[in-house]
Amino acid sequence: xxxNQQFAVAIHILTLLAALxxxxxxxxxxxASVNTNPVVIRRILGQLRKQxxxxxxxxxxxxxxxxxxxxxxxxxxxYDALIRAALLGxxxxxxxxxPIGSHIHPAxxxxxxxxxxxxxxxxxxxxxxxxxxxxxxxxxxxE
Amino acid sequence: xxxNQQFAVAIHILTLLAALxxxxxxxxxxxASVNTNPVVIRRILGQLRKQxxxxxxxxxxxxxxxxxxxxxxxxxxxYDALIRAALLGxxxxxxxxxPIGSHIHPAxxxxxxxxxxxxxxxxxxxxxxxxxxxxxxxxxxxE
DNA sequence: TCATTTGTAACTATTGTAGTTACAAATGAA
DNA sequence: TTCATTTGTAACTACAATAGTTACAAATGA
Numbered sequence: 001x002x003x004n005q006q007f008a009v010a011i012h013i014l015t016l017l018a019a020l021x022x023x024x025x026x027x028x029x030x031x032a033s034v035n036t037n038p039v040v041i042r043r044i045l046g047q048l049r050k051q052x053x054x055x056x057x058x059x060x061x062x063x064x065x066x067x068x069x070x071x072x073x074x075x076x077x078x079y080d081a082l083i084r085a086a087l088l089g090x091x092x093x094x095x096x097x098x099p100i101g102s103h104i105h106p107a108x109x110x111x112x113x114x115x116x117x118x119x120x121x122x123x124x125x126x127x128x129x130x131x132x133x134x135x136x137x138x139x140x141x142x143e
Numbered sequence: 144x145x146x147n148q149q150f151a152v153a154i155h156i157l158t159l160l161a162a163l164x165x166x167x168x169x170x171x172x173x174x175a176s177v178n179t180n181p182v183v184i185r186r187i188l189g190q191l192r193k194q195x196x197x198x199x200x201x202x203x204x205x206x207x208x209x210x211x212x213x214x215x216x217x218x219x220x221x222y223d224a225l226i227r228a229a230l231l232g233x234x235x236x237x238x239x240x241x242p243i244g245s246h247i248h249p250a251x252x253x254x255x256x257x258x259x260x261x262x263x264x265x266x267x268x269x270x271x272x273x274x275x276x277x278x279x280x281x282x283x284x285x286e
Numbered sequence: 287t288c289a290t291t292t293g294t295a296a297c298t299a300t301t302g303t304a305g306t307t308a309c310a311a312a313t314g315a316a
Numbered sequence: 317t318t319c320a321t322t323t324g325t326a327a328c329t330a331c332a333a334t335a336g337t338t339a340c341a342a343a344t345g346a
Contacts, residue, residue, distance in 0.1 A: 287323085287346100288345100288346090289344105289345095289346090290343100290344080290345085290346100291342100291343080291344080291345105292341105292342085292343075292344095293340100293341090293343095294321090294339100294340090294341090294342105294344080295338105295339090295340090295341105296337100296338085296339085297336105297337080297338080297339100298335100298336085298337080298338105299334100299335085299336085299337100300333105300334085300335080300336100301332100301333085301334085301335100302320105302331105302332090302333085302334105303330100303331085303333105304329100304330085304331080304332105305328105305329085305330080305331100306327100306328080306329080306330100307326105307327085307328080307329100308325100308326090308327085308328100309324100309326090310324090310325090310326105311322100311323085311324080311325105312321100312322080312323075312324095313320105313321080313322080313323095314319100314320095314321085314322105315318100315319090315320090315321100316317100316318085316319085316320100
């Protein structure tokens with residue numbers, strides 16, 4: 001199976017930051033919710049910062065915050081930040097002397113491109129706000 | 144990155160069988176086109192046979208054939224045969240004591256389900272015949 | 287001044303996959 | 317009937333991606 005959990009963790013982190021908009025959270029606090037090591041969190045947050053989805057401050061009372069409203073963070077941006085390699089991979093060296101082998105890559109590229117674009121479009125239909133609201137629906141109300 | 148090449152190899156195999164409809168091909172012949180080991184090919188063909196996309200015969204003059212016309216083999220069936228695990232994976236154990244951690248999985252499931260379904264739908268728009276025709280377009284004509 | 291926190295390098299352990307070897311069972315041709 | 321061919325599958329090795337961990341310099345604010 002695919003062992004890459006970074007996309008799921010990234011959405012988890014962003015949802016947590018969205019739930020506590022007035023504070024900045026440390027990687028240790030976030031790690032406690034995700035149940036992993038703070039360095040794993042910082043690695044993922046580093047990627048999210050490259051896409052300008054979060055900002056950080058070092059030092060005492062430092063931590064992480066969203067750069068914009070959760071309703072303005074679409075999950076396709078998170079995908080772009082975290083999923084570097086294609087989900088559908090090519091085989092490396094088909095036989096160039098075979099009529100099929102010599103042209104299978106460009107033919108597959110067309111198909112894979114469209115398939116991944118379809119997933120991308122589907123993810124653009126969700127925001128961090130949507131995930132947060134879904135969780136608040138599942139969470140029993142408290143006083 | 145995703146190192147799983149089986150989906151790409153499976154489409155390669157099916158396209159090759161489609162290109163030579165009147166013969167059955169051995170795993171060794173197919174392996175020569177894919178440029179890999181025959182056992183790798185047989186493993187993938189075994190999965191394709193479970194979905195009834197190909198049939199095999201053991202022994203002398205045995206080999207593999209498609210069970211139907213290439214225009215009747217949609218790439219979503221190949222996906223179903225080969226991609227067992229979800230492309231978008233969950234993180235294993237978010238903190239059940241955290242309001243976000245305790246509900247992130249069902250919230251993500253909704254999103255991931257739709258994203259993968261979108262990819263599946265895109266793949267259902269292509270058949271092995273489409274891939275073969277694309278390759279024959281790329282292949283310079285011969286006499 | 288100092289505790290806190292990020293940023294990052296380096297390392298280990300685990301897991302999934304490709305590739306390989308080996309061989310029993312099936313099968314058809316001679 | 318014999319035998320070369322081929323599938324089907326188990327067992328193994330090698331490699332690559334990732335999660336998790338340790339360590340520590342640099343930044344920062346109390």
